[in-house]
Amino acid sequence: MIPSITDFEPMKTPTYFSKAILALGGALMVTAAFAGNGRSGGDSTRTLDNTEAASIVFMREEEKLARDVYQLLYTQWGWPIFNNIAASEQQHMDAVGTLITRYKLPDPASHTGTGVFVDPELQTLFNALMSHGQTSLNAALQVGAAIEDLDIKDLNERIAQTDNPDVKLVYMNLLKGSRNHLRSFVSQLTAAGVSYTPQYITQAEFDAIINSPKETGRV
Numbered sequence: 001m002i003p004s005i006t007d008f009e010p011m012k013t014p015t016y017f018s019k020a021i022l023a024l025g026g027a028l029m030v031t032a033a034f035a036g037n038g039r040s041g042g043d044s045t046r047t048l049d050n051t052e053a054a055s056i057v058f059m060r061e062e063e064k065l066a067r068d069v070y071q072l073l074y075t076q077w078g079w080p081i082f083n084n085i086a087a088s089e090q091q092h093m094d095a096v097g098t099l100i101t102r103y104k105l106p107d108p109a110s111h112t113g114t115g116v117f118v119d120p121e122l123q124t125l126f127n128a129l130m131s132h133g134q135t136s137l138n139a140a141l142q143v144g145a146a147i148e149d150l151d152i153k154d155l156n157e158r159i160a161q162t163d164n165p166d167v168k169l170v171y172m173n174l175l176k177g178s179r180n181h182l183r184s185f186v187s188q189l190t191a192a193g194v195s196y197t198p199q200y201i202t203q204a205e206f207d208a209i210i211n212s213p214k215e216t217g218r219v
Helices: 016-022 050-077 080-102 120-133 137-160 165-191 203-210
Strands: 028-032 044-048
Touching: 044 050, 050 080, 050 120, 050 137, 050 165, 080 137, 080 165, 120 137, 137 165, 137 203, 165 203
Parallel strands: none
Antiparallel strands: 028 044
């Protein structure tokens, strides 16, 4: 059985890096250099509160979890969808990494190998997902759907928690990618005669995503 939301609730308690951020107290005033990235006005100052900072750090590792799982499942099963989406998840990691660099946040993915996580809940989730995904190809595809299901939930929550336009833009683009990934995994499962029941988002949200076309372009 794929782990459910009742088994794992990411960010329920502060992680190592979240505690470090909270210890700073108050809002984090950071200077972001936007020269050369298409913005006008040169350097700008943005404010991150503790919730926003912790969410960026967490999403960096959650995107790493997706990439690592898909890379390992591709190695085992050789199914192209895992390789293709792993490459997309690397882009997601890089996008969040840009925020980490811009706002000088601690990077939990900077010195950890494949399948290794600073956040203990993500480590436990990774272990459970891999255990299930190694049992069969269909189970691996279900794991992929579950990861994207969870990612959509977490991104929606974090978009609602930020008023920072840079952070929101990155999250919205990641969310679009996760919806497309969910469509891809569910499509492969359907072709194999296997159903997937959402565990993290609502059935109504799941149905709306699956019954709508693939999204293109940036937000």
